[in-house]
Amino acid sequence: xxxxxxxxxxxxxxxxxxxxxxxxxxxxxxxxxxxxxxxxxxxxxxxxxxxxxxxxxxxxxxxxxxxxxxxxxxxxxxxxxxxxxxxxxxxxxxxxxxxxxxxxxxxxxxxxxxxxxxxxxxxxxxxxxxxxxxxxxxxxxxxxxxxxxxxxxx
Numbered sequence: 001x002x003x004x005x006x007x008x009x010x011x012x013x014x015x016x017x018x019x020x021x022x023x024x025x026x027x028x029x030x031x032x033x034x035x036x037x038x039x040x041x042x043x044x045x046x047x048x049x050x051x052x053x054x055x056x057x058x059x060x061x062x063x064x065x066x067x068x069x070x071x072x073x074x075x076x077x078x079x080x081x082x083x084x085x086x087x088x089x090x091x092x093x094x095x096x097x098x099x100x101x102x103x104x105x106x107x108x109x110x111x112x113x114x115x116x117x118x119x120x121x122x123x124x125x126x127x128x129x130x131x132x133x134x135x136x137x138x139x140x141x142x143x144x145x146x147x148x149x150x151x152x153x154x
Contacts, residue, residue, distance in 0.1 A: 037115065038114070039115070039116065039120050040112070041111075041112050041114075041120035042109060042112070043125060044108065045070070045109075045110070046107055047063075047067050047070055047107070047108060049063055049066055063106060067108060068101075070108060070135075071099055071108055073131060073134060073135075074093075074108070074110065075093060078134075079131065080093050080127075082130045082134075083126045083127055083130050086126055087122060087126055089119075091123050093127075096113045096114060097111060097113065097124075098110075098111045099111075099127075110124045110127050
């Protein structure tokens, strides 16, 4: 008698159960079709220390300090403003991107998200270009300063 009672109850509510299932599936489908797709682009940078150049400003720094410095440079306003200037649109790295060291390696990963896959890739690649330019500029300033100091002492 109990089994018969439960079967009758299930049959009575089956129509409502099916309506709810189809309604939920329909709402999920419509919501997924209306949502704008988000694309992700990532790039990785290997950070290494030039052991032959002991006069560099980075010579006294450990590898971890150099990596931390480069991560901070990548998320700095100066670098993001330069990337925005080069690409002719404002980027928001804090909201749509991340910059982090990959575990205990000498690799930094930059991940960007955008509704346009090309733009996400451009931002990630331009961040790397600006970092390289900034490091080259810092090294040239350091060598110029070193040469001036040598000339002054002579």
